Amino acid sequence: MSLPVITEARRIDSGRLETRVLSHGPEDGVPVVFVHGNLSAATWFEETMMRLPDGFRAIAPDLRAYGEADPEAKVDATRGLKDLSDDLAALLAALDIEAAHFVGHSLGGAVLWQLLADHSGRVLSLTQVCPGSPFGFGGCLPDGGAAYPDGAGTGASAVNPEFAKMLASGDRGGETPFHTRNILNAFVWKPPFVPERMEDILDAALAQHTDEQDYPGDVKPSDNWPTVAAGDWGPINGMAPHRIDDPLGFTKGPTPPICWIRGSDDAIVADNSGFDLGALGAAGAVPGWPGAEVFPPQPMIAQTERALSAYEAAGGTVQRHVIEDCGHSPYLEKPGAFDTAFHAFLTNI
Template structure:
């Protein structure tokens, strides 16, 4: 259902596609259908929604049509199971159906944040001719999340143990299920928002914090959505990816986004990679990665640096994008200082300046 609490200048709508009912935010209303600029599509990350892009949509120049959908199982869109065995394919196919349903003018500029960066890469792999440029904001590594040890994405174990649905924090998931808005505990959604989504020195505007928190709480939970199912493993830490749910879709067992380098040189969209230098979620020492927690003695029986080191997520992304450039593409890396996982929330003016340079 459309929202009634959007910022001035934002329209909240739903559209029935041939895959699911999708809620989306659009700045400037239907008048932007005839905009002279480009159409910009914003893809949010895990445990979030289009709410995290609302301020950017308001501030983007009116000559562009700006649209931010809620992905399946998030925000106000329909909830459907996620088939993890196709990686992020369900989300990319949903996005394609959304673009078709709205008859959006192509090629599009796609802005993908965190997991949404992975969705944007998968969309470009599947439909390169439909993408004018990619803006990847603190994106998921092309080799997925967890369980790999080097810049080539080599798995720590053959069954990809240590990644997938089983590595989700049970208390955090319970907080989402219970729509917990309290400030209690290190794993409450509000605490995670304040501590990990942004640089801890960042302070939210009160009303915006409530909206972002709602965006987190509007996450479908369980084995078929977030975090997903798991299987027992003989390898540390005793769990391997299942076949359904978001965290399995981004497991290196199924997430293979390095195929972006194989796009024909004539179709490779330019890539702008934006990241915060104090990101604690997607980094070379992510506090959500079991290798990092093992190194910190937060998890028992860690097999050590040689077997299960922290995943070098940023280095993996850079290596893939350098190969992308070597094969006929182009990319630019922009790093914001004292910024965490959400540059578009923490430094919206700087973020918008960089986005407009692409447009």
């Protein structure tokens, strides 16, 4: 499937990954790289890219395992999200860009924690939009450790199989709660909002790679609740807490400025996320939950705040913005409020 484009699109081979890269703005502009989240692709950022202030050049790749990236390139989840952060560094090298400002949404924000830890010289600033916790997603204790050492109840083992089936089918309908269209409208932005380019955004979501090693990824049997654990392949397995070897690694080197923007009513990255088996178990939605002492709801926002406080203690500066009446996608839902915070940050560094 060829995804719709309202910016400039070209294919770039960085030596690590051949993928579609969107761009907008003057060739000699200061580079701003947009990193999309799960169930997404570079398409989601196009209007935001086109609204950048004068003098900036927007660049947005389809990540490995998403959109029009090479379908043979898989994410080795045993490395956490390092495949994706290494891809971004390689893309900059291929474009002859020494360093750039980065914007990450959701999973893309989690990738940027890793990028800053491993490739800090490439980073001028980070704008983190509803980013995943630096400690991983789901099955994570308040102090940041994994609830189970094998990643049970995280990664692909926490993905609803009916939703995964619907996504892989490419069905654009909305007959069941598990249709991709309904998941987007119920969780990825706050109802009753629907993006003007809904069909293009749905195209980009349905372009997510759904090979066995992509989404949701493989699973392993486990003696721990819920009897399956995150496997070794795919970006969702790469977010499992036991795969994140140094969650605070980004606080231990150079400290470019960070801007954290989130929606007040985010249902995905939250202290009681509807996609965390700990929260679902506590609500009685998943049987056999072993209790809060073993598998608590992950305090995602509190963990990110703690990590950013450590970043400030190391000498970094952090801006925090909460956009009211807004869900998981502020740049789509509340573009005016988002741009006010983002542009002021970007132009005053």
